[in-house]
Amino acid sequence: MRILCDINHPADIHLFKNALWRLRDNGHKYFITARDKEVTLQLLDEYNFSYVAFGKHYSNITGKIYGMFKFNTLMYKEVQRFKPDILISSGSIYAAQVSALIHKPHISMEDTENSYEQIIIYRPFTDVILTSTSFERELGKKQIRYNGYHELAYLHPRYFTPDQSILKILRVHPQDHYVVLRFVSRGSTHDIARKGISRENKIKTVEKFSRYAKVFISSEDPLLYELKQYQLTIEPHRMHDVLYYATMLYGESATMASECAILGTPAIFVDDDGRGYTNDEERYGLVYNFTESIDDQERSIKKGVELLQQPRVKAKFRERHRNLLKDKIDVTKFMVWFIEKYPESAAIMKKSAFYYKQFA
Structure with missing residues (x-):
């Protein structure tokens, strides 16, 4: 089988990497296409993937419309060259x-309920949309659910082993506490009208948390002058090591909040729309969800201080994360089976909605 995987976002590389390697080991061929967004190309290079990059990602509406024609044209040329039997992505309009x-099938992995425009555009051309059982939208006959999250595909203990050498890079002692703050840009179609955590509360958060732990900030946009001294400077592929050993994550990234849930690190997620998977993770006591209202921002900061004051907070969260892992499946294992056996796999899942349980 020849598989073309289109990468929308750096997180997609982590989502698909283990499945692609396993598919390769099973005798299949794959090829990757991508846009130059954030650290996408750095990660592809780090993992020694062969790929074609179609240029810079566009962040405004006009650019996105132009990009649809440009990237579709470039994608079509690559498809004609590679001749895939199947295309996979995480909600790629172009794929x-x-x-x-x-006239080849496209399988989409979807986890973002508020990607309204993107889903509307790609759904008519997509054969199957795989979503978590926690996904809070119904997408029609093409939707198939499984009991897991994207982040389990790469942070499940079968695939991820933390490397403590990151503490030396961060200049942090193993017994010290540190917090990661994550601020995102608003370039995605589902984020454009959003403002996020206010400037004042970003500064306030650092001031409050610094009383209890060392603070590092990861930001997609340039940091405020007052916060530049806290900027996290590491190689992108080491981020999961940083999150594993962190005392807490606070910020605007649903993906990182979920990654922390899988790793057993307390996470506070601030976003008006939220995500079905972070809501599910809150039921396990691993993620705390707040809106972007000023009152909720204040409450989120208070919750962060409360967590930092708790003794042995990481031990409590590691126990909760073990409970989560017992309930969820191995998402990589499920993806490999679904792709290799498609379209029979889709028919099986339609007939037996809980067939995914055998991939625990």
């Missing part, structure tokens, strides 16, 4: 539309 042009 979906080009798959329809060449």
Whole structure:
């Protein structure tokens, strides 16, 4: 089988990497296409993936419309060259539309309920949309659910082993506490009208948390002058080591909040729309969800201080994360089976909705 994987976002590399390696080991061939967004190309290089990059990602509406035509054209050329049997992505408009042009199936991994425009555009051209059982939207007959999250595909203990050498890079003693703050840009279609955590509360958060722990900030946008001294400077592929050993994560990234849930690190997620998976993780006591209202921002900071004051907070969260892992499946294992056996796999899942349980 020849598999084309289109990468929308750096997190997609982590989502698909283990599945692609396993598919390769099983005798299949894959090829990757991508846009130059944030650290996407750095990660692809780090993992020694062969790929074609179609240029810079566009963040405004006009650019996105232009990009649809540009990237579809470039994608079509690569598809003609590689001749895939199947295309996979995490909600890629380009992979979906080009798959329809060449009459090949497209499988989308979707986890973002508020990607309204993106889903509307790619759904007509997509054969199957795989979502978590925690996904809080119904997407019709093409939707198939499984009991897991994207982040389990790469942070499940079968695939991730933390490397304590990161503490030396951070200049942090193993017994010290540190907090990671994560601020995102608003370039995604589902984020454009959003403001996020206020400037004042970003500064306030650092001031409050610094009383209890060392603070590091990871930000997609340039940091405020007052906060530059806290900027986290590491190689992108070491971020999960940073999160594993952190005392807490606070910020605007749903993906990082979920990553922390899988790793057993307390996480506070601030976002108006939220995500089905972080809501599910809150039921396990691993993620605390807040809106972007000023009152909720204040409450989120208070919750952060409360967690930092708790003795042995990480031990409590590691126990909770073990409970989560007992309930969820091995998402990589499920993806490999679904792709290799498609379209029979889709028919099996439609007939037996809980078939995914055998991939625990």
